[in-house]
Amino acid sequence: MKNKLKFGSLVLILVSMVLMYNVILGNQIAEATSKYGSRGDEVKQIQTKLKNWGYYNGSIDGVYGSGTLSAVKSFQKKNGLTVDGVAGTKTLQAMGIYSSSSSSSSSSSGSSNLNLISRFVHAEARGEPYTGQVAVAAVILNRVKDSRFPNTTSGVVYQPGAFTCVSDGQINLSPNETSRKAAQDAINGWDPTYGAVYYFNPATATNKWIWSRPVTVTIGKHRFCK
DSSP states (O other), X not given: OHHHHHHHHHHHHHHHHHHHHHHHHHHHHHHOOBOTTOBSHHHHHHHHHHHHTXXXXXXXXXXXXXXXXXXXXHHHHHTTXXXXXXXXXXXXXXXXXXXXXTHHHHHHHHHHHHHHHHHHHHHHHTTSOHHHHHHHHHHHHHHHHSTTSOSSHHHHHTSTTSOHHHHTSGGGSOOOHHHHHXXXXXXXXXXXXXXXXXXXXXXXXXXXXXXXXXXXXXXXXXXXXX
């Protein structure tokens, strides 16, 4: 009788282990939404995003080949994601590609930063070329990553004396759709500034120190520098 009970307990343990393994495996498969060899509309979305940001130069053909794989890895490395070449949930969310199940949670978690950066772009760069608006947003994100600046978006934007749009109140203006789109593109990884953490308008800048910073690129009326 005792042996039968032991045997039954062992069977239950083994069944539980198999079920747990299947759940874990299922979750991993669910996250691996698109990967090498995949085909379809989602792959086209990935390719389009990566091509717009300069990671991918192949055809938008919906085929997850070696070029797409390499581009996804470059995007993941740039954005601090696991560099495995698999466009799973986190990578897709970073690109701004959401499934119906993940859109509500991801959009709510990032809405605060998106709104603040959108307002900043509108205040600082409305009237600039679209790439210049993305670039201004990218400067905020580059500062968050830089140890010389506050490590939050709000900390960077509201750092005392950092930006005139805060001191003159323009940060409180409602952003337009272009500003929101530019902010989202920067959040998703597009950095036209090549890592700049400063920018200025040479026609109006009076700070001598800013002129000493090495320029990475000039877009519209702004010079971007490190």
